Amino acid sequence: MAKNVGKTVTLNYLLGELQHCDKQIAVTSIGIDGEGIDQVTATAKPEIILYEGMMFVTSEKHYISRQLTSEIMHLSNHRTSLGRLVTAKTQVTGKVLLSGPADTATLQQLIAHNKTMGVDLTIVDGALSRLSLASPSVTEATILATGAAISAKIAHLVKQTKHQCDIVQLEQVDSDIVNKLTLLHSGVWIINKEGEVRDLGVRSALMAGRLITEQLLNDTLYIYIAGALSDSFLDHLRMQKSMDKVTLVVQDFTKVFASPESITAFFRKGGKLKVLYKTSLLAITVNPTSPEGYVLNSKDVCTALEDALELPVYDVRQIHN
Amino acid sequence: MVYSKSPLKFLEDLGLEVRSSVGRAYLNNLPFLKDASALTQEYQQIAKTISILNNTENNKVVNHVMHQLSEVQDIHGTLTNLKQYSTLNDIELFEIKHFALIVEDLRQYDIISTLVELPDTMDAVDVLDPEKERIDTFFIYDSYSTQLAEIRKKMKASEEIDAELFHQGTELEDKIREELSTKLRPYADQLQQALNQMAYLDVLFAKSVLAIKLGLTQPTILIDSDATSDYKGIFHPQIKALLKEQGKEYQPINVDIPNAPTLITGINMGGKTVILRTLALAQYMCQFGFFVPAVSAQIALVDDIMMCIDDDQNHLQGLSSFAAEMKNINLVLSALSEGKRPLVLIDELARTTNPTEGSAIVSAVLEIFREQNVRAFVTSHYDHIKATCRRKRVKGLTNLQDIDANHIERHIDYSLVDDAAGEVPHEALRIAELLGTNPTLIQRANTFLNE
Numbered sequence: 042m043a044k045n046v047g048k049t050v051t052l053n054y055l056l057g058e059l060q061h062c063d064k065q066i067a068v069t070s071i072g073i074d075g076e077g078i079d080q081v082t083a084t085a086k087p088e089i090i091l092y093e094g095m096m097f098v099t100s101e102k103h104y105i106s107r108q109l110t111s112e113i114m115h116l117s118n119h120r121t122s123l124g125r126l127v128t129a130k131t132q133v134t135g136k137v138l139l140s141g142p143a144d145t146a147t148l149q150q151l152i153a154h155n156k157t158m159g160v161d162l163t164i165v166d167g168a169l170s171r172l173s174l175a176s177p178s179v180t181e182a183t184i185l186a187t188g189a190a191i192s193a194k195i196a197h198l199v200k201q202t203k204h205q206c207d208i209v210q211l212e213q214v215d216s217d218i219v220n221k222l223t224l225l226h227s228g229v230w231i232i233n234k235e236g237e238v239r240d241l242g243v244r245s246a247l248m249a250g251r252l253i254t255e256q257l258l259n260d261t262l263y264i265y266i267a268g269a270l271s272d273s274f275l276d277h278l279r280m281q282k283s284m285d286k287v288t289l290v291v292q293d294f295t296k297v298f299a300s301p302e303s304i305t306a307f308f309r310k311g312g313k314l315k316v317l318y319k320t321s322l323l324a325i326t327v328n329p330t331s332p333e334g335y336v337l338n339s340k341d342v343c344t345a346l347e348d349a350l351e352l353p354v355y356d357v358r359q360i361h362n
Numbered sequence: 363m364v365y366s367k368s369p370l371k372f373l374e375d376l377g378l379e380v381r382s383s384v385g386r387a388y389l390n391n392l393p394f395l396k397d398a399s400a401l402t403q404e405y406q407q408i409a410k411t412i413s414i415l416n417n418t419e420n421n422k423v424v425n426h427v428m429h430q431l432s433e434v435q436d437i438h439g440t441l442t443n444l445k446q447y448s449t450l451n452d453i454e455l456f457e458i459k460h461f462a463l464i465v466e467d468l469r470q471y472d473i474i475s476t477l478v479e480l481p482d483t484m485d486a487v488d489v490l491d492p493e494k495e496r497i498d499t500f501f502i503y504d505s506y507s508t509q510l511a512e513i514r515k516k517m518k519a520s521e522e523i524d525a526e527l528f529h530q531g532t533e534l535e536d537k538i539r540e541e542l543s544t545k546l547r548p549y550a551d552q553l554q555q556a557l558n559q560m561a562y563l564d565v566l567f568a569k570s571v572l573a574i575k576l577g578l579t580q581p582t583i584l585i586d587s588d589a590t591s592d593y594k595g596i597f598h599p600q601i602k603a604l605l606k607e608q609g610k611e612y613q614p615i616n617v618d619i620p621n622a623p624t625l626i627t628g629i630n631m632g633g634k635t636v637i638l639r640t641l642a643l644a645q646y647m648c649q650f651g652f653f654v655p656a657v658s659a660q661i662a663l664v665d666d667i668m669m670c671i672d673d674d675q676n677h678l679q680g681l682s683s684f685a686a687e688m689k690n691i692n693l694v695l696s697a698l699s700e701g702k703r704p705l706v707l708i709d710e711l712a713r714t715t716n717p718t719e720g721s722a723i724v725s726a727v728l729e730i731f732r733e734q735n736v737r738a739f740v741t742s743h744y745d746h747i748k749a750t751c752r753r754k755r756v757k758g759l760t761n762l763q764d765i766d767a768n769h770i771e772r773h774i775d776y777s778l779v780d781d782a783a784g785e786v787p788h789e790a791l792r793i794a795e796l797l798g799t800n801p802t803l804i805q806r807a808n809t810f811l812n813e
Binding site for chain 2: 090093101104105108110111112113114116118125127129130132133134135136
């Protein structure tokens, strides 16, 4: 969810747990990660530890400076700012800086290519600022990392995290609706009471506001936005009298660009927002230490989050030890 | 000269598909050949490759070779490092092993050895594959040093990551990298040669696939540089494809290019500009060592192709059409004075000025070209061009019943015919009418014409 919430610690914990499993694991990252020093806040940052047999994908620059013994399996033609991407297999456990592809398409290709090389599971070290990579079209499951870096007040931290979880876990529409909409990649579409799909004839939701009239809402069951959902569209829909009669649909949670305030207001008035593809959120990790150094009570935070989110919550500092 | 894009960009637009970055680099440095025997040899290579590609029995091997070519990385920089006594890092060593294994793989196929002679790179592979596994992965293997193997064993056994052991291992690895680089150095030239051959092979396959795809033909090079080039059924592949998309048919034509200027006249929409573009393309393809778009072709080699076709490029440079044209004509004339023998293609010379002076300019240019035996095609709409030169005309409108305004091209015969009289066709108004131009305008224009 933010910098310094313990993403890397979470990853290291996961890798530690996976080191003895018989599946072939590969790890990569979105852009640069695993720096010795965090590039934003200059706080010390744990490096990524890879165990014997695990594969990883990183740039040439970070491959050369790795602190482990590994065998090069593949060298990609794709160039990042740090050189080509090297796929390698760890021979002797050690540390490495991960810097993978910075765009969705390359990451998708990389995951597919890993599969051809016998990889069972590719773990991507992500970032909410690169949310599109958590789309179910790229990755199958997500772990959300939160922490004191978000807020020093437990109540506020829980509220923010819950909001993010609610968006990540937006409900999926019925499969017949998914089938009707899945091939539409742009524009704004409606499904009326007869089940007919109709194009509203605008390229994005930004222009669709004034087309959403009371008359239209009375005959509509679903509004599908094939692109990004913005505040302005959501606010406009909320203000309509019959807004609660329709279900708003987006491709997946990464398409929701509306602010927490807009979304909350929309839900409070009875608005329905669903996705074509649901993300599987496995767990929440929490880092009770903020970059400024104050520490929240681990047990309090975990309990508060568990109660609010109904998901497994782990304290990254404790799982690390 | 007046080509807005590099001629090789044109070849890519035609669908030329090289698979490797070394192939692309090779393509970008293709020379414009003026050597008949080198060209003929290259055409024979293409013919050989085409027959390999056309034999369905080879399909599986060909697909494999194409895939291997796409895997070739440009290791030129690595080889340069090696030759300059650098110690290579793991990625560079991997690159060499990966490449040498592809070379070894391709060497075993007859279809490859009939086309190129790939040097033996097995010795280089052996250096990087001490366990002779022949798998294209690489690391500093345990078998390079018992001492290293020992350290790694200890590292694996230890619970924590042991920094001291790691540094000892790194020192040993560095020493091995140095040794490997020394052992590889004698093979650097061989590897370089293999890399060049791979690039050539990639381009050769691309040329041959293109020839099959577009229906290109092997040209005969005319040794006598004064001989007349002769194309039967020449066509422009891109325009042909475009027309096909629209459900229209392309009419290939016969054209000869003597060692003297030709004045081309013809109706609007008669394809005069297309002829010039096609001739330029065919000459480029020929001299870059490609098959050409025609049913048959006998081609005399030229020193350069100089085109003057208005394609908006001039306007971007802030020159008026007329100024740009005059600048280009000057370039042609100075090339001639340097003794160059170019193919000159000029579209509607001096069209933006008044017909009196315009036709005088055209006459003068043709006159100079005739005196200097310049292989040139010049198109014009002007009457009264006094110069003595060969004249050709697009045959033009035929079969005028049931004209379909959307398919005027069906009523145009694009072939070039002799036009001794030199009368320019007066069919602009007829064409305008067919295009559905405002009838009042057509009527008024006809009235003026008949005054």
